[in-house]
Amino acid sequence: MKTWKKWVLIALTVLVAIILTMVLLKFSFVNFLVDWWWFQSQHMTLYFFLRIVHRYLVFVFFTIVFFAIFFFNFWIASRFIGFADRESNRDKRDLVKRLHESMQRMYLPVSVIMALPVAVPMFLNWEKALLFLFGAPSGMTDPLFGKDISFYFFSLPVYHLIQKEILLVSVVLFLGIVFLYWYEHRLLTAKDQALPRGARIHISILGAVIVGILCWGFLLERYDLLYETANQPVFYGPGYVEMRVILPFIWLSVLFLATTGIALIYSANRRRGWKVVAIFGLLFLLSVTAKNADFFADQIRTYIVAPNQIIRERDYIAANVRSTLAAFGLDDVTTLDFKPRDKNAFKADDPDLIRRLQNIPVWDREMLGNVFEEIQGIRTYYGFSTIDVDRYTVEGSYRQVYLGPREIELGKLPASAQNWINTHLQYTHGRGVAMIPAAQAGDEFMTWFIKDVPPKSDYGLTSKRSSIYYGLGDKPYVLAPNDAGEIGYPLDDGEAMVNYTGTGGVPIHSLLRKLVLADYFKDRNIFFTTKTNRQSRILFRRNIVEQIRHLTPFLKLDADPYIVTTDEGLFWIQDAYTTADNYPMVAPLEDGFNYIRNSVKIVTDAYNGTATYYVADTRDPIIKAYQRMYPGVFKPLDQMPAELCKHIRYPNDIFHTQVAVYAKYHQEDPERFYRQEDIWEFSKMPQGRRLVPANPYYLTLDLIKSGEEDFLLFMPLSPFGRDNLRALMIAGSDGDNYGKIFVYRFPQDKHVYGPAQINSVINQDIVISAQFTLWNQEGSQVILGKMIIEPMGGSLLYIQPVYLQEDGPLKIPQLKRLIMALDDAVVMAPSLEEAAVKLETELIRKSSRRPQIDQRQPVPQAPEETPATKTPATGADSAETPAKPPQSPATERPQTDSSAAPQNGVPPKKD
Numbered sequence: 001m002k003t004w005k006k007w008v009l010i011a012l013t014v015l016v017a018i019i020l021t022m023v024l025l026k027f028s029f030v031n032f033l034v035d036w037w038w039f040q041s042q043h044m045t046l047y048f049f050l051r052i053v054h055r056y057l058v059f060v061f062f063t064i065v066f067f068a069i070f071f072f073n074f075w076i077a078s079r080f081i082g083f084a085d086r087e088s089n090r091d092k093r094d095l096v097k098r099l100h101e102s103m104q105r106m107y108l109p110v111s112v113i114m115a116l117p118v119a120v121p122m123f124l125n126w127e128k129a130l131l132f133l134f135g136a137p138s139g140m141t142d143p144l145f146g147k148d149i150s151f152y153f154f155s156l157p158v159y160h161l162i163q164k165e166i167l168l169v170s171v172v173l174f175l176g177i178v179f180l181y182w183y184e185h186r187l188l189t190a191k192d193q194a195l196p197r198g199a200r201i202h203i204s205i206l207g208a209v210i211v212g213i214l215c216w217g218f219l220l221e222r223y224d225l226l227y228e229t230a231n232q233p234v235f236y237g238p239g240y241v242e243m244r245v246i247l248p249f250i251w252l253s254v255l256f257l258a259t260t261g262i263a264l265i266y267s268a269n270r271r272r273g274w275k276v277v278a279i280f281g282l283l284f285l286l287s288v289t290a291k292n293a294d295f296f297a298d299q300i301r302t303y304i305v306a307p308n309q310i311i312r313e314r315d316y317i318a319a320n321v322r323s324t325l326a327a328f329g330l331d332d333v334t335t336l337d338f339k340p341r342d343k344n345a346f347k348a349d350d351p352d353l354i355r356r357l358q359n360i361p362v363w364d365r366e367m368l369g370n371v372f373e374e375i376q377g378i379r380t381y382y383g384f385s386t387i388d389v390d391r392y393t394v395e396g397s398y399r400q401v402y403l404g405p406r407e408i409e410l411g412k413l414p415a416s417a418q419n420w421i422n423t424h425l426q427y428t429h430g431r432g433v434a435m436i437p438a439a440q441a442g443d444e445f446m447t448w449f450i451k452d453v454p455p456k457s458d459y460g461l462t463s464k465r466s467s468i469y470y471g472l473g474d475k476p477y478v479l480a481p482n483d484a485g486e487i488g489y490p491l492d493d494g495e496a497m498v499n500y501t502g503t504g505g506v507p508i509h510s511l512l513r514k515l516v517l518a519d520y521f522k523d524r525n526i527f528f529t530t531k532t533n534r535q536s537r538i539l540f541r542r543n544i545v546e547q548i549r550h551l552t553p554f555l556k557l558d559a560d561p562y563i564v565t566t567d568e569g570l571f572w573i574q575d576a577y578t579t580a581d582n583y584p585m586v587a588p589l590e591d592g593f594n595y596i597r598n599s600v601k602i603v604t605d606a607y608n609g610t611a612t613y614y615v616a617d618t619r620d621p622i623i624k625a626y627q628r629m630y631p632g633v634f635k636p637l638d639q640m641p642a643e644l645c646k647h648i649r650y651p652n653d654i655f656h657t658q659v660a661v662y663a664k665y666h667q668e669d670p671e672r673f674y675r676q677e678d679i680w681e682f683s684k685m686p687q688g689r690r691l692v693p694a695n696p697y698y699l700t701l702d703l704i705k706s707g708e709e710d711f712l713l714f715m716p717l718s719p720f721g722r723d724n725l726r727a728l729m730i731a732g733s734d735g736d737n738y739g740k741i742f743v744y745r746f747p748q749d750k751h752v753y754g755p756a757q758i759n760s761v762i763n764q765d766i767v768i769s770a771q772f773t774l775w776n777q778e779g780s781q782v783i784l785g786k787m788i789i790e791p792m793g794g795s796l797l798y799i800q801p802v803y804l805q806e807d808g809p810l811k812i813p814q815l816k817r818l819i820m821a822l823d824d825a826v827v828m829a830p831s832l833e834e835a836a837v838k839l840e841t842e843l844i845r846k847s848s849r850r851p852q853i854d855q856r857q858p859v860p861q862a863p864e865e866t867p868a869t870k871t872p873a874t875g876a877d878s879a880e881t882p883a884k885p886p887q888s889p890a891t892e893r894p895q896t897d898s899s900a901a902p903q904n905g906v907p908p909k910k911d
Contacts, residue, residue, distance in 0.1 A: 211261030
């Protein structure tokens with residue numbers, strides 16, 4: 001009976017222990033298991049374990065290093081304890097012997113205990129430690145010290161951390177060893193005998209190590225000068241005071257610290273020479289005080305630097321400019337002078353002009369959202385999460401297009417239909433894309449390159465697989481395939497049912513998996529449903545942005561992933577950046593980084609959800625370090641399928657950042673930079689009644705090389721505080737031109753109309769204004785689209801779409817007219833070709849007239865008076881207009897958006 005009770009008690013104890021262990025480990029275990037399965041579906045099992053193991057390897061490595069340091073020194077100390085006085089009485093010798101034996105038993109566990117806490121900071125900064133180990137030279141150097149930039153990215157942060165750790169270790173070790181020797185010496189004071197020579201050498205070496213580590217810390221301070229902010233807002237980084245005053249004091253501090261340490265060790269061993277120690281110690285304190293005294297530095301800035309600042313700071317301003325351009329990939333910008341030709345040379349029948357007009361994006365992406373939703377939504381549960389701009393070869397022509405993915409949007413289902421089966425089993429995916437050419441004509445039916453469900457194309461743009469299981473938006477998990485069937489596409493008499501045949505997600509072919517996944521998603525229906533089968537998989541993390549952030553949290557993502565349709569299927573392309581916040585002599589941006597590269601292109605299969613990483617910038621030292629750290633994850637760009645390679649583009653976010661930086665740092669001459677005589681800002685674009693900073697936009701032009709069209713990213717720039725046009729900045733996306741940045745500068749001695757000034761000219765045109773007034777009175781609303789600047793053969797064409805939208809509940813904007821302007825000539829027509837003909841006629845009319853006030857259209861304002869600050873006409877001359885018509889938003893005075901005003905000459909980034 002007693003045996004039976006004993007076994008019951010043991011069983012209950014084991015059961016309770018198991019339950020407690022399961023409770024404690026439940027969350028971490030379940031999350032670990034589900035993550036493991038999901039990474040397996042991404043073919044990244046090795047990467048998954050490396051991400052876990054790396055941090056512990058770093059911790060173990062540094063624990064062993066610090067343990068070895070402690071253990072070795074304690075072992076050395078134990079060799080000398082007990083030999084200080086062999087002629088002491090027996091009791092004292094026995095006491096010292098016991099001390100020696102105790103040390104031999106304790107120095108191993110004590111070394112471990114002391115090593116663990118000092119290794120923890122390296123564990124917490126494990127990724128920095130790995131970058132330090134796997135980093136490679138970048139080929140770029142800082143202008144002042146000549147160190148490779150990888151030193152500042154990877155080595156310097158770790159050196160600072162290691163220096164503090166080793167200093168802490170050395171001080172603790174030094175105090176411990178000194179205590180042991182002192183305690184032994186106290187036990188053996190009968191003959192007042194000194195410590196053994198070996199013990200003295202040991203203590204001296206530890207003292208010298210501490211002095212050396214302190215000197216190393218001062219030497220590292222040299223590089224910290226490269227992040228000095230005292231010279232702002234003129235420039236960032238070190239200046240005359242830092243390099244000519246503080247830097248020499250750092251070297252003096254190192255010199256006097258080293259000599260003080262040497263003199264101190266010598267005096268402690270020889271018991272003389274203390275005056276020398278005091279002298280060098282005083283010199284050390286004076287040099288450190290002078291180095292850190294703000295008052296001293298401020299006086300030099302005030303009385304020596306300020307009166308001759310450009311002379312004193314010239315080299316350091318130049319270093320700041322060079323470093324900034326290199327940090328943002330702007331050190332290889334091609335600058336060209338754009339010389340506008342005579343406007344009378346404009347010919348509407350020019351074949352080059354006709355060809356270029358075919359690719360002008362007259363629709364705005366924001367306006368197309370409603371159009372796509374209403375015309376191509378097809379079913380309630382479909383929606384367009386984004387409208388993307390791209391280029392495709394359509395019937396042999398290189399065409400710029402807009403396309404949108406038709407994704408599933410369960411929130412649009414009636415509330416009664418949003419049940420578990422519909423949400424997780426049947427409404428599982430979207431279907432295909434809708435695509436239109438960028439160039440359209442007003443008052444005509446819209447041309448669709450791809451339309452309807454299932455997707456159809458009269459232009460040969462077909463795809464074998466058009467289902468979209470992975471995309472944008474908040475997508476719940478789905479179980480597919482399943483016995484309930486998935487809704488594929490609409491038929492005349494119902495819905496076609498399909499079954500998923502892809503490899504995405506995690507297989508759920510066992511009860512254990514269903515149990516674990518039910519616990520992970522907190523949804524018991526996953527376990528109890530009878531609609532799954534042996535082929536069923538659970539697809540989750542279906543938002544591609546969420547998925548990529550979970551896979552590679554160390555990459556910064558572009559805000560605009562876009563979809564690509566190919567013969568094989570649909571794929572998402574996500575641009576990703578590597579960034580750093582410690583590039584020397586470069587001011588950090590608002591986001592905190594001061595270095596950025598578009599190093600990675602991530603392709604995600606819209607059907608299977610697998611993400612593939614391609615390295616787009618092989619010169620970037622950060623991505624090279626990650627390639628070594630995680631073998632097999634990052635592939636060369638030349639391994640990307642050719643069909644997808646045609647659609648990579650230079651991304652908007654990095655270009656926006658580069659333009660904002662270049663607007664100030666294009667002034668490479670230090671004197672010009674100091675005076676800020678040619679600082680630029682984003683041109684102001686009309687948006688409703690306001691003027692807002694422009695955003696980059698894509699155009700298809702042969703601007704880089706005549707006759708070869710490229711997909712280009714454009715940004716217009718104006719002089720700071722002015723509205724005329726100063727430069728056009730473009731970035732290539734095709735072939736060898738990918739990532740190349742060009743700047744077309746306009747002459748400063750000739751007025752070139754900017755977007756805000758053209759907007760004023762349009763608002764003052766009596767013909768256009770009268771037409772807007774008429775449309776606004778007929779139950780419709782006139783909406784002016786985004787203005788496009790199109791460089792064509794030496795001329796700058798301004799093109800602005802005009803939409804009409806019904807005032808009723810159905811908001812489907814219609815492209816009605818297109819405005820085209822060249823200098824002060826402005827016309828409006830249903831198509832670009834007609835507008836070009838009218839514009840040529842208008843230019844001829846204007847050039848043939850005698851110099852007088854144009855009764856049809858007011859004279860544009862002079863360059864020195866910004867039109868945006870004047871009140872434009874209401875649309876007609878008082879002599880010609882019988883009464884004041886109701887003023888439409890399009891004809892009201894544009895107001896500058898104060899919230900978007902530039903700061904320090906660099907406009908804020910707009911989402």
